[in-house]
Amino acid sequence: MTSEVVLATNNVNKAREFREMFKPLGITIKTLKDFPNVESIAETGDSFEENAILKAQHLHNQTNLPVIADDSGLQVLSLNGAPGIYSARYAGDHDDDANNQKLLKELSNKTNRDAQFVTCLVLVTKDNSKIVVYGCLNGEIIDHSVGSNGFGYDPLFYVSSKGKTLAEMSDEEKNSISHRGKALNKLLNIIENNFLN
Amino acid sequence: MTSEVVLATNNVNKAREFREMFKPLGITIKTLKDFPNVESIAETGDSFEENAILKAQHLHNQTNLPVIADDSGLQVLSLNGAPGIYSARYAGDHDDDANNQKLLKELSNKTNRDAQFVTCLVLVTKDNSKIVVYGCLNGEIIDHSVGSNGFGYDPLFYVSSKGKTLAEMSDEEKNSISHRGKALNKLLNIIENNFLN
Numbered sequence: 001m002t003s004e005v006v007l008a009t010n011n012v013n014k015a016r017e018f019r020e021m022f023k024p025l026g027i028t029i030k031t032l033k034d035f036p037n038v039e040s041i042a043e044t045g046d047s048f049e050e051n052a053i054l055k056a057q058h059l060h061n062q063t064n065l066p067v068i069a070d071d072s073g074l075q076v077l078s079l080n081g082a083p084g085i086y087s088a089r090y091a092g093d094h095d096d097d098a099n100n101q102k103l104l105k106e107l108s109n110k111t112n113r114d115a116q117f118v119t120c121l122v123l124v125t126k127d128n129s130k131i132v133v134y135g136c137l138n139g140e141i142i143d144h145s146v147g148s149n150g151f152g153y154d155p156l157f158y159v160s161s162k163g164k165t166l167a168e169m170s171d172e173e174k175n176s177i178s179h180r181g182k183a184l185n186k187l188l189n190i191i192e193n194n195f196l197n
Numbered sequence: 198m199t200s201e202v203v204l205a206t207n208n209v210n211k212a213r214e215f216r217e218m219f220k221p222l223g224i225t226i227k228t229l230k231d232f233p234n235v236e237s238i239a240e241t242g243d244s245f246e247e248n249a250i251l252k253a254q255h256l257h258n259q260t261n262l263p264v265i266a267d268d269s270g271l272q273v274l275s276l277n278g279a280p281g282i283y284s285a286r287y288a289g290d291h292d293d294d295a296n297n298q299k300l301l302k303e304l305s306n307k308t309n310r311d312a313q314f315v316t317c318l319v320l321v322t323k324d325n326s327k328i329v330v331y332g333c334l335n336g337e338i339i340d341h342s343v344g345s346n347g348f349g350y351d352p353l354f355y356v357s358s359k360g361k362t363l364a365e366m367s368d369e370e371k372n373s374i375s376h377r378g379k380a381l382n383k384l385l386n387i388i389e390n391n392f393l394n
Contacts, residue, residue: 129383132327186326190387 006030008055008069013151038062048120060124072119078110113140117179135183203227205252205266210348235259245317257321269316275309310337314376332380
């Protein structure tokens with residue numbers, strides 16, 4: 001039996017990442033593109049978790065299907081956790097280049113470049129049960145972009161254990177270590193016995 | 198291997214109900230009585246879910262153990278959902294008799310006696326994942342107490358499919374149909390493969 005889960009995103013990169021991870025479970029991922037009449041909801045939460053729950057619950061209310069929403073972001077230690085929940089709109093809304101340039105500028109006089117990617121992933125099931133998991137990836141922000149895969153801050157995010165940035169990794173390699181990959185694996189462990197009713 | 202889960206309650210009736218349900222999974226239930234230094238937290242939420250999460254997260258932060266918290270209550274249709282989150286302190290704080298008397302008084306001139314017991318159950322795992330499930334039981338409020346088992350509004354809550362009130366049922370029979378039993382079963386289904394790390 002094939003189960004369907006709606007992913008609360010229009011981002012094709014994110015959708016690809018999730019499809020790859022859910023394929024082995026026989027779960028088909030739909031996205032907001034499959035529900036053109038669903039209005040978007042403002043991400044007014046104060047945390048990754050609040051935003052992810054807002055998005056998941058809203059879409060579940062409209063579709064009556066199991067929904068997964070995530071909220072992810074970059075937290076930089078010497079910037080007191082910025083850009084955080086504002087990661088996608090730090091300098092310009094979903095403008096990766098502008099966001100990366102602003103990040104480099106803010107860090108220009110900082111010696112500590114420690115950073116963490118965080119994902120909060122929420123599954124709302126058909127019967128309105130809710131599963132909330134987190135995934136984190138530690139790294140450091142280098143001073144210029146390297147690599148052309150991935151999206152967002154990936155070209156600036158250096159993972160020392162791999163000796164390269166996230167943007168230098170294949171989808172498969174990135175999924176195996178990334179914040180989103182870790183959160184997804186936690187979620188997959190929980191729903192493996194098809195807890196989606 | 199025996200896993201330990203802390204149940205955020207001092208209520209011996211509730212603890213007994215949970216112990217009975219978790220025993221088959223080899224999970225030992227501890228309660229607040231095992232952690233006398235943990236200060237209680239005010240239930241300031243606006244919903245069963247907010248209160249359950251408040252309690253679970255607080256206790257998890259103090260113990261670093263998996264924690265289950267629930268918030269339950271009675272929602273009466275013709276009272277616009279009252280007593281709701283105030284069920285345990287409707288007339289007097291955890292004074293079952295006073296609460297039951299107030300409920301009967303409020304309903305004295307109402308013909309619609311439909312009611313619903315609701316439980317929201319939250320598990321916070323060691324790694325801070327969160328599972329939120331709901332359980333509901335429909336019934337009606339009769340005009341005098343019947344039965345001596347259970348607690349709270351059980352003697353007034355008549356379940357037509359069983360032909361008796363919750364307070365006339367054994368623990369086993371009540372657990373098999375109750376709001377808390379249903380929520381617990383959902384949760385047990387999810388954690389059966391020992392998702393507690």
